[in-house]
Amino acid sequence: MYQYGAADVRYGQSISLGTSSPIDLSGSSSYSIGFWLNPRAPAYDGFLLSSGTSYYIGLHGLLLTLSIPGMNTPQCSEIELLPNQWQYVLLVFQSQGTNQGTYALSVNGTPFIEGSLSRVTATDSLFKLGHTSDAQFINVAFWSTALPEGERLPLWDIPSPSTNLAACYSFADGSSHDVSGQNRNAATFAGGAQVVMVAPALRLLNTGVQPSPRDALTVVADGGPFSVQAWFNCDAPSEFQAASRTLFSCRDRDTGYGCSLGVMWNGGGFNLELKQETAGGSGGWGNSIQLPPGSWHHLAATYDGTTFLIYLDGTHTLTVACTTPVLANPVWLFGATYTPDTAGSAENELQGYLQAAALWSRVISANEVQQYMSEDPSDSEGCVAFYAWSSLMLANQVTGHPPVLLNTAFPATVVTPPSESPPPSGSSNLQMAVVQPSARLEPAVRWSPEEVAYPANSPLPPDQVEAIIAAYEPVLASVPGAMKDRLRSLFRNNLYLGLAKGNGPGGMPVGAIAGKVEGAAYVFYHHTAQGPVECGRMELTVNTECVGWVVSVAATSICLLLTVVGLGFSATRAVSSLSKVIGESTALLKDIGEAAKGATSGSTVIKVIKALYVAGTLGKVVGDMLTGNWVSIGLNCASLILMVVGLFTTGGAYLAVVLAQLVINIAVLIAVIVQKPSNCC
Structure with missing residues (x-):
């Protein structure tokens, strides 16, 4: 699925990067440090990345702070960071001799703090993320050189290995290893800090999604072969909800005949469920797999004209022999079931998330089911619709037509522990000295909760x-x-x-x-x-x-x-x-x-x-x-x-x-x- 890992650090938690400093901080050598940062609001005053107690990049409210041993006072930016947004922070130190040089701290390529130092005091302590901040980090990289101007813009991916790349703790794959090629020791976690997986998806809370009528998806509702698949994550149910949770449905607009595929809560977990409505009556099939709520799974189904093959997480799980009716006026829905006799014409019983939903006008093979669990299928033969829902591109990536978001379905993100590599356990016996930022900094203000007086120096009358x-x-x-x-x-x-x-x-x-x-x-x-x-x-x-x-x-x-x-x-x-x-x-x-x-x-x-x-x-x-x-x-x-x-x-x-x-x-x-x-x- 479309997700990435991030180091998650709360106040009182920290992550040590390796077992020794990857760069020389004496001031006699140039270096660069870059990382993606997602600060949570409200932001704590304290350290984001530090080496010892006097070298740090930190936060004062949502203003960036910088302290390098030898400064008379910590520097504070005049521009605030944006809360709950990913931003790229880069510090470049250009040595100009023994224990001296210039520094530039920028965000997304814009300088925030700049200056020069003539009496840099050396430090060789471990680099740590957090312990007095509340934020997420990704691609924390160290270079043993001052990056040139053309290389100071945001690095979207893991930096390319080079002799100057001294270390990089990406966390993007859910692991804590150094991915620079220098094979430095892995990061260690303290106080409950962990790696989490972040997955953009479409949030469905008593809502649904209808493919654009312009896509005319009758080709997958004419009684012939078709396939459908998506990643899903269902919330824990409440006693006021129905047991069924529809992930995909295709029903006739006039008769309500058709089929739907989803899961059903049985009190202890979710089981697969296939339902069908025909002129001859209704039918249902399922199995007992007890999927826990709040977890990501992949569901796919293929139909060859006589038989459904259903795959869970890429594995063939259920076979159902049945014949679907030919629908004269089909309505495809994701996260809901079309019911012409219900107010609003849909039962929006799903509470959860969908991502990477795709439809084909043919049967896809078991190998293709596994292939398209992680690949974009929009260019594959017979794919008539693909909705990634992992970006601003909400439209069908095959046709470009946007779906209809019913009852205000909206994009969101899901944060979960890595399924393949669980986060390291916190060390309860590690004692950390919480160092407060300098009292010489002015109080930080973002949006004032109190009434602000009319400014006497207003540039407008x-x-x-x-x-x-x-x-x-x-x-x-x-x-x-x-x-x-x-x-x-x-x-x-x-x-x-x-x-x-x-x-x-x-x-x-x-x-x-x-x-x-x-x-x-x-x-x-x-x-x-x-x-x-x-x-x-x-x-x-x-x-x-x-x-x-x-x-x-x-x-x-x-x-x-x-x-x-x-x-x-x-x-x-x-x-x-x-x-x-x-x-x-x-x-x-x-x-x-x-x-x-x-x-x-x-x-x-x-x-x-x-x-x-x-x-x-x-x-x-x-x-x-x-x-x-x-x-x-x-x-x-x-x-x-x-x-x-x-x-x-x-x-x-x-x-x-x-x-x-x-x-x-x-x-x-x-x-x-x-x-x-x-x-x-």
Whole structure:
């Protein structure tokens, strides 16, 4: 199935990487350290990766901290990490002689902390993950060289072995071994730290999925051969649920005749169940295998016209001789059974997850069942539908048609211990000294739970600030009553916090991604504490002042939205996607231009965001950005999946949440809109 391993560390737990330091930390040698990090919120102040008590990369709230022996005080970033999102952290130390050099700590290729040291104090303690943090890690790599600029972007997969790769603890396969080729000792776990397997999947909770009617899947419901398969994970049942859990069903829209395949709870576990409804009556077959709830299994069935062969986890488990009826108007469902006499026309009894569901118009062999447990079958002969549900690509990968998500089925992730390599047991007799971060750091703040005062240094006049707040009220109309006050308060507080940040060295709040037209190109800048950093550019096919301004408004808006949903630091990857969507969509530019040509007020900003929202541009950009293998998609989007799908399925309620978070940098968009050229009337 589509999953990856990650080291899971809670507060008080830790992981020692090998039995000795893989790199020289004296300052007399260059080195690099990179790892993928998923910090949980709320974030604890403490260490993410440390060597001894004074060398560490840590967290102060959600701000990154860096301490290298020889620093006068620990360094703290001005840009916050995103909670519950995978981000790539890289520290590069460039030696400039004995015990001295420069350092750069970046996230997804954007510098967060930079500086130089002249009195580095050596340390050779073991490297440890965690013990005062709550996070997940993957691909923790050490190089005995300063990586050049071109190699500092996120490493989606395990780094390629080389003489400079000193160690790499990937955890991606569920193991704790060094996979660098240097054969260093394995990681050891203390206090309950473990490796977990993370599997993106489709969450079904009294919901279902219907393949697009445009796919016309009658070919697998005409009484002829077909095959179906998927990975599934069922929740523990409650006493209020029916015993049956349908994974696949194909029933006639008018008569309800057809068949369904799933599992049935018998009080101690799940058993396989095949059911059929025909004009001659109903029938059912099954066996007793007692599958425990909360575990992943693979189910496949083939039908040759007279016999069902059912496979569990790749092994032939059940044979049923029967003849399925020919269906004149078939309805395929995953996670539900079509029943024309039931309200909603479906029994949504499955509570669990599905992944990698596939349909064929032929019988697949036992070898193919095993092959396609871990391979994409969409290019195989006779495959008419394949839904990976392990990424933002929710559509049928054979036809490109999206399924119908019934009753708000949504993508999610499942975290389980590795099935093949159970996590090492924690060592209860290992005592660790919990070292508190320096008291010299200022208190960390993300979203304030208390009311924030109006900022005296606001770059916007009070009337514009009030207009922004007033323009938010219509967006709240679709939000449930209990959430209105909370979102209203969050919107106002975040707006005040954003305005209080003032301007950074580049004239924009630190952390914002914005750009401007330079000649015949639109140049993207990520505004850091050290000033604006160019992170990409796109050529403009029509170079006029008005078109350039509209492109600036559109690009800045999309970058702000990407920041909100977890990709704000990945502007370099966004440039090509933004170029395609913005540069080729005349209709989108027209809508953005019309929305932005009004008075510079809160309502103008809301209109611009709504234009992007209605156009579905965020989904197009993100979908174009997230190309590559399933590992890279999973690492980037495990939690982003739910948010993007929510953007297009829950309507205004989700837009209200997006705007409530967006306003912390909304002054950036207003600053771009206010620069409207005089010829854009």
